[in-house]
Amino acid sequence: MRLDELRVLACTVLRRAGLAGHHAEAVAETIVAGERDGCASHGAYRLLVAANTIRKGIVTSNPKLQIEEPGPALVRVRGDYGFAQLAFARGRPRLVDKARRFGIAAMALNDVVHFAALWPEVEALAEDGLVSLAVTPSHAWVAPAGGTRPVFGTNPIAFGWPRPGRDPFVFDFATSAVARGEIELHRRAGKAVPDDWGYDAEGKATTDAEAVLNGAMRTFGGHKGSALAAMVELLAGPLIGDLTSRQSLIADAERGGSPIGGELLIAIDPAAFLGGSVAEHLAQAEAMFESIERQGARLPSARRYAARAHSLEHGVLIPSALHAEITKILETE
Template identity: 55%
Template sequence: MDETITLSLDALETLSLELLIRHGFDEAHAAAITRSVVAAQRDECHSHGVYRLIGCVETLRRGGVSPDATPEVTEASSGVVRVDAGRGCSLLAFEHARPVLIDKARTHGVALLALNNAFHFSALWPEVESLAEEGLVALAMTPSHAFVAPAGGQQPLLGTNPIAFSWPRPGKAPFTFDFATSRVARGEIELCRRSGTAIPDDWAVDPDGRATTDPARALQGAMLTFGGHKGSALSIMVELLAGPLIGDLLGHETRPADDDGAGRPWHGELIVAIDPRRLLGDDMERQLQHAEALFEGVLAQGARLPSQRRHEARRRSREHGVTISASLYRELTRLREAAEG
């Protein structure tokens, strides 16, 4: 079993920033990426945590992300804001557009953000949760590269195509969920490959279309949707809403960055922000309390709310630091030092 190492949040942030900047990301992109991966690691979302720094550096080396692109924000209409990431990371583009999106939602009741031409690798929950912390209801989705077979098929066509939602709660952390429409996030299979751990046989099929417990064969084959045809339909919805509807690509029209320079790892993201006060007026506080009855009903049965485990992990990490595998820490440290020359 791999040993672990515990770092303070500040130490982990410093490691991430130094690694990214030394490999060529400008300070703005490095900071935005660091905020995302450290938040995920803090909340024990390992599949989107600091191990993703390795992929960011590899994508940059292969020319799949601009390390210094300046996002261009435009106001397409009264309720629509667009941001062109310029083939930079989606995280900085969202941060540039977020204030405009919030202002439009508060002014008009609902606003849409179309984020285009972006390299996207991160979890969506930090984005929607940050909007819910401003009192907004938020929904986000993005397609990814063709890693997933549609229900009844065996060949990659759809992305993992996550959906995230966040609801503001008076005096409490927002109710938030973020899940792929595939059986699991691709990062979960990658973590199993890295650790030499078998995967359940219903996560993916190998290149020959057979069920597999080998994560390497799964990554070469096709992942499966959750819930069969239901997950498949939701995945197609994400492709349409965060692809053609915002003037961007479908997942199978993109490709991860590769050494041949033929990759096209840029696509879109759609975020919807709703201001409950504009809908409900003076009745907003009562209706938000009304919603609490649902959450209380879940907890009363001994069930867990989505994001509850994350928030518990967040409290532990802030108090005791963040624990990662010693092998991952050594790999990140070597990667940082490798750029010094």
């Protein structure tokens, strides 16, 4: 499919599932971005996830967003339980403005629903010339290091760094050993997962994808990933007055929808620290990137940008079975 065809399909499906037009468009852009950049677990497949969450009554179709300013360099967007993409799109201009005025600014997205990656958001801020960081909890699916019962969400951390004349340096990773969507794709394909991805409901290591989904995932890097997961819980939960991953799962009330809660974004303007020497110091960053690539190592996001270049020219391949599931929404909703 060409990307514009996928965008039309995504918007049509989301509207048919119940989202208002502007809401559907914001969500569709993230789905198209995932597929465009070769991230199948966050691409067209997420239309099924979003439609299921809408069907379960977890998402507000046409949310009434409220934008507040708790402090001079702070923005809060109360999302009225719409998807986070709409809240980010509405709050982004004010966050960018405050970061440029004060050098650093933070934005809390409260009462939103999450189902996607965070890298489109930090990449957008990096394209605005800002260094950016984003974190969010999810549902309690992940056990702490040394335990086998869920406490944390997949709790991603995303970072963006502007590169003049180049695509931004961006990374986005779950603090779990793997994204939950990746385990779901294994389940759908009937494939085993590595035995270090998670536990079954009895706390035993397993290669059964469905057993992990019904049990507990693991953090990456043992206690290090566990500590980062706890940090995300605190920054995007209690700090901004929103839910932890355990509270999100309770709020779901066994409906099986996407996580409910908050997100924290921090944006920093390099020029505020560096003034007239900003170009000189950004050049030092470029020297570091070059030293990484010169020895054959890959920069985070390089693979996505390569996939993007191919997709923009040739389109994307959607598995026929997945396409059939997606189009079925148009017949049933």
